[in-house]
Structures are given as C-alpha cells and as structure tokens.
Amino acid sequence: MGSKNSSATKRADALRSIEAIVQAATECLGQNPEASLSEIARAAGVGRVTMYAHFTSRAEVVDAAMSRAIDRGNEVLDTVDLTGDPLLALSRYIEAGWHLVDQARALLTAAQRELSAGRIRELHAGPAARVEALVAHGRAEGAFRTDLSNAWMVSVLHAVMHSAAEEIRAGRLTSDRAADHITATVIAAFTPPGTPVPEMGGGVGP
Amino acid sequence: MGSKNSSATKRADALRSIEAIVQAATECLGQNPEASLSEIARAAGVGRVTMYAHFTSRAEVVDAAMSRAIDRGNEVLDTVDLTGDPLLALSRYIEAGWHLVDQARALLTAAQRELSAGRIRELHAGPAARVEALVAHGRAEGAFRTDLSNAWMVSVLHAVMHSAAEEIRAGRLTSDRAADHITATVIAAFTPPGTPVPEMGGGVGP
Structure with missing residues (x-):
C-alpha cells in the first residue's frame, strides 16, 4: 500500500512537472522562439534533472x-x-x-x-x-x-x-x-x- | 614583390575555397536541409580549418x-x-x-x-x-x-x-x-x- 501510494504520488508529481514545463514552454517560446531548454526549465520552476526526465530534447518540448x-x-x-x-x-x-x-x-x-x-x-x-x-x-x-x-x-x-x-x-x-x-x-x-x-x-x- | 604575389595567391585560394564551400552547401542543403558543416566541408573538399577560416557558423554558410x-x-x-x-x-x-x-x-x-x-x-x-x-x-x-x-x-x-x-x-x-x-x-x-x-x-x- 505504501509503495502504491508512493508511486501514485510520483505519477502526480510527474504530471504536475510536465504540465508546468509545457505551460512555461508555451509562454517562453511565445515570447522568443529561440528560448532554450534551461530558460524553459527555470520558468517552469523545475530543475534540469526533472526536465530531462520528461523531455529528452528541445524538439520534444516544442512538439508538446x-x-x-x-x-x-x-x-x-x-x-x-x-x-x-x-x-x-x-x-x-x-x-x-x-x-x-x-x-x-x-x-x-x-x-x-x-x-x-x-x-x-x-x-x-x-x-x-x-x-x-x-x-x-x-x-x-x-x-x-x-x-x-x-x-x-x-x-x-x-x-x-x-x-x-x-x-x-x-x-x-x-x-x-x-x-x-x-x-x-x-x-x-x-x-x-x-x-x-x-x-x-x-x-x-x- | 614576392610577398605581394604570395598574398595574391592566398586571396585566390581563399576565393576558390569560398566558392567551393558555397557550391557544396547549395548541393548538400538542396538534398538535405539538415546537412552539417562537416558534410559540407567534405563535399567541398576543404578541411575544417579552411571551413572555419571563412565561415564561423552554419548560419553563415546557409546565408551565403x-x-x-x-x-x-x-x-x-x-x-x-x-x-x-x-x-x-x-x-x-x-x-x-x-x-x-x-x-x-x-x-x-x-x-x-x-x-x-x-x-x-x-x-x-x-x-x-x-x-x-x-x-x-x-x-x-x-x-x-x-x-x-x-x-x-x-x-x-x-x-x-x-x-x-x-x-x-x-x-x-x-x-x-x-x-x-x-x-x-x-x-x-x-x-x-x-x-x-x-x-x-x-x-x-x-
């Protein structure tokens, strides 16, 4: 049970991070089509590790x-x-x-x-x-x-x-x-x- | 005089290299818009040093x-x-x-x-x-x-x-x-x- 809750929490955290990254990417790229992955991560309030856990390239973030x-x-x-x-x-x-x-x-x-x-x-x-x-x-x-x-x-x-x-x-x-x-x-x-x-x-x- | 001839030769060499690079870029990028600087240098028959002596970025080659x-x-x-x-x-x-x-x-x-x-x-x-x-x-x-x-x-x-x-x-x-x-x-x-x-x-x- 503990482990199930923990994985549900992890999933919820992951969804929240992904949503924050996509939202930040929409705003950053909307202002500057050249915005880098680090700028997007910063605007999303996530670290580089979290960013790369969900998106392996800038193209994937732009696509999302x-x-x-x-x-x-x-x-x-x-x-x-x-x-x-x-x-x-x-x-x-x-x-x-x-x-x-x-x-x-x-x-x-x-x-x-x-x-x-x-x-x-x-x-x-x-x-x-x-x-x-x-x-x-x-x-x-x-x-x-x-x-x-x-x-x-x-x-x-x-x-x-x-x-x-x-x-x-x-x-x-x-x-x-x-x-x-x-x-x-x-x-x-x-x-x-x-x-x-x-x-x-x-x-x-x- | 010797030095003047030598600099004229260098200029002629440079023009030939630039022409070869631009020609190769037109062909390589015409076949594949993602073609890299190294591919273009190879097609032009010039080394990386020569390439970078004339063009400092891929954008400059594309522009030319x-x-x-x-x-x-x-x-x-x-x-x-x-x-x-x-x-x-x-x-x-x-x-x-x-x-x-x-x-x-x-x-x-x-x-x-x-x-x-x-x-x-x-x-x-x-x-x-x-x-x-x-x-x-x-x-x-x-x-x-x-x-x-x-x-x-x-x-x-x-x-x-x-x-x-x-x-x-x-x-x-x-x-x-x-x-x-x-x-x-x-x-x-x-x-x-x-x-x-x-x-x-x-x-x-x-």
Missing part, C-alpha cells in the same frame, strides 16, 4: 507545446458555426482561426525550426480536416471553384493566414485588419473562374 | 548559399518580360519564379531554420521589388484589385508559391502542375471585387 496550442485551438474552433452560407462560414472560420494563428505565431516559428514539415502537418490535422469539410461544402454549393483540388485550396487558406502573421511581424499589417485581408483574399482565390468576386460587406480599404 | 541562389534567380528573372498585359506578365513571372522556388526549396527550408525571418525577407528584396512593380502595374491598369495594399498582394503571391513547394513535398501536387495552380489562384486573389475571375487558357483541371 505546439500540440497543446492546437488542442486548445480545436476547442475554440468547435464553437464556430461552419454550416450555412459557405462565404459567411469561411469568414467565421478565418476570424476565429486567425486569432489562433496570431497568438501562436512565435510558437509556430519555433516549431518550424525544430520540427519536420511532416510533423507540423500532422499536428495541424484537426484544423485541416475542418477546413477540408468547409471547402467541400462551398464546392458542393457552387460558391467555391472546383477546378482546383480541395487539398490545394486548404493549403492556400493556411498559407494566406500564416502570411498575415509574417506581415504583422514585419510591421506591414496590423492585427485588427488581418482577418479582413485574409477573408477578402481567400474568398477571391476560391471564386469560380467566370464568376464575379463577391464584394464582402464593409470592404477592407487600401 | 541562399544569397547566391537568389542572385542567380534574379539573373533568370531579368530575362522575363514583365510588361504588357498584367495577367500574362504575372503568369510569366510565376512560371519562371516557381521553378526557382522549386529548385531552391530544400535550401529555403534550411534558411527558415537557421536564419531570422527578417534576414530571409532581406535576401528576397530583389524578387520582392520585381513583384511590387508588377503588382503596381496591374493595379494601375485596372487588372488587379486596389482595395488591398501592394505589400499584402506581394506577400500573398510568395505565400502561394511556397505553399505549392510544401504541397509537392507532401506528395499532393506534382511539379508540372504547380505553375498552373499558383497562377489560377493568384489571378483570382488579385481580381477586383465585383469583377469576374478571368478564365485562363487551358484551365487547370480538378
């Missing part, structure tokens, strides 16, 4: 932080209505998804440096499946073009969202105008050839 | 290889006619620029891991200026939208080109169809709201 950010992102996207008019559904997705990309952009920079492109795609499988369904819905309704593949259109949406994050970092776009820019661009990109590009309410201004 | 790839790219783009009908000029730019991105994509992956986003932008200043002029021309002619900034449209074009490189790497797009996909997407993205998306000759097929 990115996985958690995407899990939380999926929870947010679960609340977005992606049914009805495909143009409005796409706008709603971009409005919510954009904020997630914006919040996670330093973390994503760290992930792009540390993880393979394949692993980053794998981590994004949840959001990607959502956009795939949204694009398929728009194609079926005739609102989106069908001369390009669904997969290509999903990649264009993600590329434009990430491009907005880069433009903000470069000081050429402000966060509050990002969703409008992405929406205006992607809706035009998805318009079937021969059909007028929809004029979205409000416009984006030059 | 990327700079050279972009210089060569600029030479290719110099031969592309970017005047006349903006849609055709954009198609020609994409056709040529896409091949450069395709050839350099493993090198770009290495650059994204090793260099800052600011430095990568700086290196791309030449191609970026070209696209800026092309976009400005299309806007002035009424062929491209003016409700989004020139800078944003340039970043969208580059994002979609790089996205095609990623899609090829993921096995979801073939190289021979990339230019058509990029052109069809970007021309639609650049179409002024309220105007029909141009149907490009040939089409891209689903």
